[in-house]
Amino acid sequence: xxxxxxxxxxxxxxxxxxxxxxxxxxxxxxxxxxxxxxxxxxxxxxxxxxxxxxxxxxxxxxxxxxxxxxxxxxxxxxxxxxxxxxxxxxxxxxxxxxxxxxxxxxxxxxxxxxxxxxxxxxxxxxxxxxxxxxxxxxxxxxxxxxxxxxxxxxxxxxxxxxxxxxxxxxxxxxxxxxxxxxxxxxxxxxxxxxxxxxxxxxxxxxxxxxxxxxxxxxxxxxxxxxxxxxxxxxxxxxxxxxxxxxxxxxxxxxxxxxxxxxxxxxxxxxxxxxxxxxxxxxxxxxxxxxxxxxxxxxxxxxxxxxxxxxxxxxxxxxxxxxxxxxxxxxxxxxxxxxxxxxxxxxxxxxxxxxxxxxxxxxxxxxxxxxxxxxxxxxxxxxxxxxxxxxxxxxxxxxxxxxxxxxxxxxxxxxxxxxxxxxxxxxxxxx
Amino acid sequence: xxxxxxxxxxxxxxxxxxxxxxxxxxxxxxxxxxxxxxxxxxxxxxxxxxxxxxxxxxxxxxxxxxxxxxxxxxxxxxxxxxxxxxxxxxxxxxxxxxxxxxxxxxxxxxxxxxxxxxxxxxxxxxxxxxxxxxxxxxxxxxxxxxxxxxxxxxxxxxxxxxxxxxxxxxxxxxxxxxxxxxxxxxxxxxxxxxxxxxxxxxxxxxxxxxxxxxx
Numbered sequence: 131x132x133x134x135x136x137x138x139x140x141x142x143x144x145x146x147x148x149x150x151x152x153x154x155x156x157x158x159x160x161x162x163x164x165x166x167x168x169x170x171x172x173x174x175x176x177x178x179x180x181x182x183x184x185x186x187x188x189x190x191x192x193x194x195x196x197x198x199x200x201x202x203x204x205x206x207x208x209x210x211x212x213x214x215x216x217x218x219x220x221x222x223x224x225x226x227x228x229x230x231x232x233x234x235x236x237x238x239x240x241x242x243x244x245x246x247x248x249x250x251x252x253x254x255x256x257x258x259x260x261x262x263x264x265x266x267x268x269x270x271x272x273x274x275x276x277x278x279x280x281x282x283x284x285x286x287x288x289x290x291x292x293x294x295x296x297x298x299x300x301x302x303x304x305x306x307x308x309x310x311x312x313x314x315x316x317x318x319x320x321x322x323x324x325x326x327x328x329x330x331x332x333x334x335x336x337x338x339x340x341x342x343x344x345x346x347x348x349x350x351x352x353x354x355x356x357x358x359x360x361x362x363x364x365x366x367x368x369x370x371x372x373x374x375x376x377x378x379x380x381x382x383x384x385x386x387x388x389x390x391x392x393x394x395x396x397x398x399x400x401x402x403x404x405x406x407x408x409x410x411x412x413x414x415x416x417x418x419x420x421x422x423x424x425x426x427x428x429x430x431x432x433x434x435x436x437x438x439x440x441x442x443x444x445x446x447x448x449x450x451x452x453x454x455x456x457x458x459x460x461x462x463x464x465x466x467x468x469x470x471x472x473x474x475x476x477x478x479x480x481x482x483x484x485x486x487x488x489x490x491x492x493x494x495x496x497x498x499x500x501x502x503x504x505x506x507x508x509x510x511x512x513x514x515x516x517x518x519x520x521x522x523x524x525x526x527x528x529x530x531x532x533x534x535x536x537x538x539x540x541x542x543x544x545x546x547x548x549x550x551x552x553x554x555x556x557x558x559x560x
Numbered sequence: 561x562x563x564x565x566x567x568x569x570x571x572x573x574x575x576x577x578x579x580x581x582x583x584x585x586x587x588x589x590x591x592x593x594x595x596x597x598x599x600x601x602x603x604x605x606x607x608x609x610x611x612x613x614x615x616x617x618x619x620x621x622x623x624x625x626x627x628x629x630x631x632x633x634x635x636x637x638x639x640x641x642x643x644x645x646x647x648x649x650x651x652x653x654x655x656x657x658x659x660x661x662x663x664x665x666x667x668x669x670x671x672x673x674x675x676x677x678x679x680x681x682x683x684x685x686x687x688x689x690x691x692x693x694x695x696x697x698x699x700x701x702x703x704x705x706x707x708x709x710x711x712x713x714x715x716x717x718x719x720x721x722x723x724x725x726x727x728x729x730x731x732x733x734x735x736x737x738x739x740x741x742x743x744x745x746x747x748x749x750x751x752x753x754x755x756x757x758x759x760x761x762x763x764x765x766x767x768x769x770x771x772x773x774x775x
Binding site: 286288289292300304322325326327328329330 | 740741742744745746747749755758762
């Protein structure tokens with residue numbers, strides 16, 4: 131009696147062979163390679179043997195996201211009960227945060243988002259693979275995990291499903307599938323939700339489970355004493371920073387309201403370090419994005435210091451927010467670590483990565499401060515820079531070519547007066 | 561004798577599908593993006609273009625032998641301008657609200673590439689009857705796409721058709737809205753029209769691969 135897994139694997143293998151060449155083959159192949167290492171090897175030509183194929187790469191990112199997901203499930207309950215009962219005095223993590231009650235809210239509210247995101251997304255991928263007759267692409271594995279983490283907790287599941295279909299089809303499949311997309315699919319989904327259903331995506335009620343219904347009850351005359359569940363950035367955008375009860379430590383650990391998984395800066399930091407050390411994500415993009423946001427934040431702080439912006443200005447709250455705190459609130463940390471570093475949509479050259487990352491941080495903080503309708507700009511900044519990434523790469527490469535041409539010209543290899551030769555060389559290089 | 565010969569029929573039918581000005585020639589996109597948020601506006605725009613292009617093609621065709629080729633663009637512009645002003649004035653007189661919705665886009669029919677394109681490509685070289693058919697055909701091809709886009713954008717974006725609620729009342733939560741359905745705000749903004757047109761182009765070309773251009 132060998133163990134059960136082997137027989138299952140064998141059975142899958144038989145099914146796969148049975149369907150080889152048929153329309154449904156890609157669907158079985160995908161299941162097979164997802165669960166097991168493929169037993170086929172290349173038969174001809176030279177090839178590199180490496181442990182990390184696309185699937186393992188994706189799985190590494192998912193591993194980096196699991197702590198964030200678990201935390202967000204507890205936080206969902208914590209925010210929900212705190213909004214009803216008020217924040218606990220002398221807060222202790224074991225007593226008030228890691229409780230079964232909190233986790234139950236997470237299971238009821240967060241897990242369905244994950245299930246719908248994966249279910250619908252993979253369904254679309256399978257359909258396209260069968261129609262186009264190629265193997266199912268792994269691209270959705272990470273997207274499917276990111277999507278539930280960047281939406282408000284009470285997002286209706288059908289809205290999420292519609293957005294996922296839109297994001298996968300228009301954001302990815304029309305460009306030719308995984309690896310060909312211009313925009314990050316997870317952010318395309320987020321942007322679609324934001325523009326299609328703005329009342330569910332912004333405001334002060336959507337970030338805590340049950341807050342929308344509670345507001346309705348209060349409007350109907352119920353005597354409920356509850357905290358609205360405004361985010362830190364929301365408070366600041368209304369110049370109400372003083373009324374906010376969250377400390378910066380809360381923001382660092384993640385005990386604040388916000389999109390499902392964007393709050394735990396500490397865990398995101400750990401995930402980021404994990405991705406850097408496993409060489410999955412680019413540290414250049416992360417570092418330069420942090421730098422960019424700090425520079426923009428410092429500039430706004432300076433503007434307040436110079437007295438160009440008075441306390442009566444509607445920008446005062448966000449502009450006077452200490453520059454380093456921008457990294458702790460909202461989705462900036464999450465966006466930098468998991469979205470900006472997307473190897474497909476980001477810049478490819480090293481110098482390009484510095485520029486790309488810097489501008490993401492810079493724009494995120496700028497949109498945050500100047501967007502009157504929505505005090506968060508990370509997803510817009512990253513999508514914008516996604517569009518510009520190929521242009522940045524283009525000019526970085528042009529710059530390299532130019533520098534090398536100059537070096538060649540100055541080198542003794544080429545006599546300086548032989549213009550003809552230099553011209554020929556230039557024509558070849560360009 | 562049939563009213564239309566086979567060749568003449570294809571003048572009208574071709575632009576409706578396999579030689580559609582919007583989805584195949586990709587002309588006249590600007591107005592297709594701008595005014596298709598409502599079905600009524602799409603329909604009126606389509607009718608206006610049918611009028612302008614049908615009549616304009618006849619006029620240009622009649623004058624084709626006396627227009628000096630050096631100034632033909634100016635002559636064509638004058639003809640379109642005259643027809644567009646008629647449409648605009650009629651709308652202002654009988655459909656004032658609608659003319660405000662369409663705003664500047666009625667005037668901008670003048671710049672609609674389809675119109676100048678048909679004048680140049682067809683009316684200058686063909687007789688009035690065939691030019692008339694060609695004008696009507698192309699304008700209808702344009703109008704069909706406008707109406708399809710307008711249908712989806714108004715239905716999904718506002719839950720109405722021709723301004724009449726068909727999915728229930730979003731505020732009182734009746735009909736489909738009782739199940740938690742909500743209007744899709746994305747369909748109201750112009751980028752949505754670009755995506756809907758794109759999807760139409762996609763569907764059309766995958767049904768008929770002969771239409772796919774070589775790269």
